[in-house]
Amino acid sequence: xxxxxxxxxxISAFAAKGLCRDLVRLALALHGGxxxxxxxxxxxxxxxxxxxxxxxxxxxxxxxAALLALGAVEGMPILDPRAAYLRLRGVx
Numbered sequence: 001x002x003x004x005x006x007x008x009x010x011i012s013a014f015a016a017k018g019l020c021r022d023l024v025r026l027a028l029a030l031h032g033g034x035x036x037x038x039x040x041x042x043x044x045x046x047x048x049x050x051x052x053x054x055x056x057x058x059x060x061x062x063x064x065a066a067l068l069a070l071g072a073v074e075g076m077p078i079l080d081p082r083a084a085y086l087r088l089r090g091v092x
Contacts, residue, residue, distance in 0.1 A: 001035060001036055001037070002037050002038075002039055003027055003036060003037070003038050003039070004038075004039050004040065005023075005024065005027070005038070005040070005044075006044065007044050007047045007048050007051065008020075009023070009024065010024065010040075010044065010048045010066070010070065011048055011051050011052060011056075013025075014048070014052060014058075014062075014065075014066045014069075015052060015056045015058070028069070028072075031072075031073065038073040039073060040070055040073045044070070045067060045070040045071070048066060048070065049063050049066060049067055050089060052066060053089075
């Protein structure tokens with residue numbers, strides 16, 4: 001089974017305790033096995049990082065940890081999620 005979580009699920013998992021965090025933890029634990037493959041995109045990673053910073057005031061190591069988790073997900077390649085985030089913010 002291939003799972004694609006949208007930005008809202010990732011944000012909820014990183015920013016709050018609850019169902020989304022539990023779901024993402026379970027999916028990451030099963031990821032790479034014979035039954036579950038998580039997929040994402042660079043756009044989802046960048047949007048997640050942007051919203052974590054803008055709406056939840058998370059920066060630096062917190063956002064880097066979120067991008068690292070998203071970067072571990074297979075499927076659609078995230079070539080450089082940090083660069084995508086900076087482009088989205090208009091920095092790069």
